Amino acid sequence: MSDSLLGLDEPPQPQRGEAYRVLARKYRPQTFSALIGQDAMVTTLGNAIRRDRLAHAFLLTGVRGVGKTSTARLIAKALNCIGPDGQGGPTIDPCGVCEPCRAIAEGRHIDVIEMDAASHTGVDDVREIIEASRYAAVSARYKIYIIDEVHMLSKNAFNALLKTLEEPPGHVKFLFATTEVNKVPVTVLSRCQRFDLRRIPAELLAEHFAKVCEAEQVEAEPEALALVARAAEGSARDGLSILDQAIAHAGLEGEGVKAEAVRQMLGLSDRGANRALFGTLVEGQAQQALAGLRAQYDLGVDPLAVLRALLETVHGVTLVKLGTHRLSGQSTEEREAMEGWASRLSFPALHRLWQLLLRGHDEVAKAALPIEATEMALLRVIHAAQLPDPGDLAKQILSGSIAVPSGAPTGVAAAPTAPAPATVQETGPVLPTNLTELAEHLEEHRRLQLAMFVRDYMRPVRFEGSEIDFGAARPLPQDFVRELGGALKDSTGVHWKISLVDGATAMTLREEQAARQAAEREAVLASPIVAAAIAAFPDAELIGWTKTGSDG
Incomplete structure (x- = not known):
């Protein structure tokens, strides 16, 4: 048999390289100093460790991607670290090189048990924890149970855990993580030391992503990173996943991560186009506004994304009017445009504009025809731009610059003959009056x-x-x-x-209706024809009538 048939003459196969690790896993924090945006929690834990005032159970809660599970693993490291020389004790700065630190980081430590409550919801799963907790740790200082998404445990599982959770053995620590703390029973909450992990500010996320790009040797525009940070909504994991996608989207040409590419990737409306659209709304230019909306729609921008961008613009103008700090990722042109709008638009006008756009957003989210619903929402905003401000009208009436027509009820004025100023104005909702x-x-x-x-x-x-x-x-x-x-x-x-209040004597609407019907009945009975009929037929009853005139 020839060597070719046996495969002996085949060329050597290239060695398989290390599998790619996504950025969210690769840059998971390994020390408390690398945990961004959670300084208050780190300070509290550090003081507790230094003073040997460690709770037996910790509950970490917060939105997705803020570092709950990472923090639980860091706490496990901090409690079990023995230092490079093997003589250290619990510390807020685990060394990361001793065997317990490395084993915990790699997820292979026998005394640090991680459990996903979403797939282990029953009382039998908790019973295994209770039984195992009686035995001392094999090699670590503490036996630690990390239960992720603990709110997914069943009611019976929580009840089975209560006694052990309240009086656990001295060598056991419980670390719970959840995104829905309201679903955790109060009896469990009262037995834990709770830490609420905050959403990470967009500025900190953008700085963190810049460091990641530098470590990955990828060029990225600051505005692109700001867009990624804002899209992450306070979640480091979400942001790193988006950044991973943006780096892949940039291709192999070495162009780096561009703001325009990120905007297109996320389906965000172009900021320049959004400013132009907002300007047409403020100026009351209907045709230009609809043309600008259709232009963005034709480029693939979701109508809801357009309305969200307009809402963000209103919010940004309001902040500028209040004199607050500059928003993340804001260019000089955008800042100047917002300052111009802030000087022209009053707070009532901005509040009214926010309400109109928010209402339009809710309608479009449920609409069968999203782009058409968006056009109608923008036209409603423009219509509001052409209405006079009630406060200005009242001032003009009081000053006599607008005359109240003769015969008009008090407080009702004719519309001004001059064209209304082209600015979004406050009209106010129509309220019931009785x-x-x-x-x-x-x-x-x-x-x-x-x-x-x-x-x-x-x-x-x-x-x-x-x-x-x-x-x-x-x-x-x-x-x-x-x-x-x-x-x-x-x-x-x-x-x-x-x-x-007490002492009210007026009739209810139902009583008024009954009194009105009784009066009408009496009027019918008093009419000559009906009175004659009843006189002729004493046993006759009036069982119904139709009122056709003033006399019944």
């Missing part, structure tokens, strides 16, 4: 039970603007006032002051 309108308003917003209580039980005392005083014809539910106020705030955007 109980009838209040009940109809609640019915329109599907709050039928509240509308029934308004019609049947509320006796009006005072109804002025967003303030209501009323009496009750019958006992109302304890939380009626709170629910009514919350429903009205949700539907009108205005805070309502609602008070239940």
Whole structure:
């Protein structure tokens, strides 16, 4: 048999290189000093270790990617580090070179047990922990149990853990991590020392990503890193995943990570185009605004991303008007444009603009035709730009520059003949002015039970603007006032002051309706034709009627 058939003459195969590790794993913090944005927690832990005041259970909570599991592993290192010489004790600065530190970092230490509660939810899984915790650590100072997403444990599993958690053996420490601390029973929370890991500020994330790019020998524009940091929403892991994608997106030409490429990759609207679109909204230019929106849509930008960018612009202008610090990733041109808008737009106008765009965002998120819904939302904003400001109108009426037409009710003025200034203005929501309108308003917003209580039980005392005083014809539910106020705030955007008072004598809407029907019945009975019929037929009853005129 020839060598070729046996494969002996095949060329040597290249050795397989080390598998690529994503940035989120490669740059996982290995020391507390590398844990960004959590200085308060690190200080507390350091003081506890130095004073030998270590809790037996720690609960780490926070949004995804802020370092909960990494922190748990660092705590395990800190408690079990023995130093390079093997003589050290617990320290906030683990050496990273001793056998316990290296074994924990590599996930192979026999006394540091990690468990994912999402796949081990039952009481049997917890029972194994309870049984094993009775035995001393094999080689470490402490036996440590790290339970990730602990809120996923079942109720029975939590109950089984309580006794051991309250009085664990001295050699055992529990480290819990969760993104939904509200789902952890209070009985467990009360037995743990809790640390709330904060969202990492975008500025710190951008600095961290710059160091990562330097270590990876990748060029990156500061604006690109700022975009990545903002998209990460306070999560280091999310940001590193996006940065990994951006580096791959940059290709092999050595161009580096560009802001425009990151913007396209994330589906973000171009900031220059967004500023131009915002300017057309402020100026009330409908055709230009719709053309600008369609131009971004044709480039593949999601309509929701356009509205989010406009909301961010309104927020940024408001901050500039308040004189706060510069936002991350903001160019000089953008800053100058925002300063210009801040000098022209009042706070009421900005608040109104925010409400209109936020309402449009919610509508577009549920719309069957997103781009069309976005166009209608922008047209609504532009329509608001053409309306006069109520506050300015009131001042002009008081000063006499606008005349109130004869015969008009008090407080009602004709619209000014001069064209309205092209700026976004505050118009205010239309509020109910009496109980009838209040009940109809609640019915329109599907709050039928509240509308029934308004019609049947509320006796009006005072109804002025967003303030209501009323009496009750019958006992109302304890939380009626709170629910009514919350429903009205949700539907009108205005805070309502609602008070239940004593001594109200006015009729409820239901009583008014009954009185009105009784009066109409009496009027019908008093009419000559019906009176003659009843006189001729004494046993006759009036069981229904249709009112056709003033005399019934």
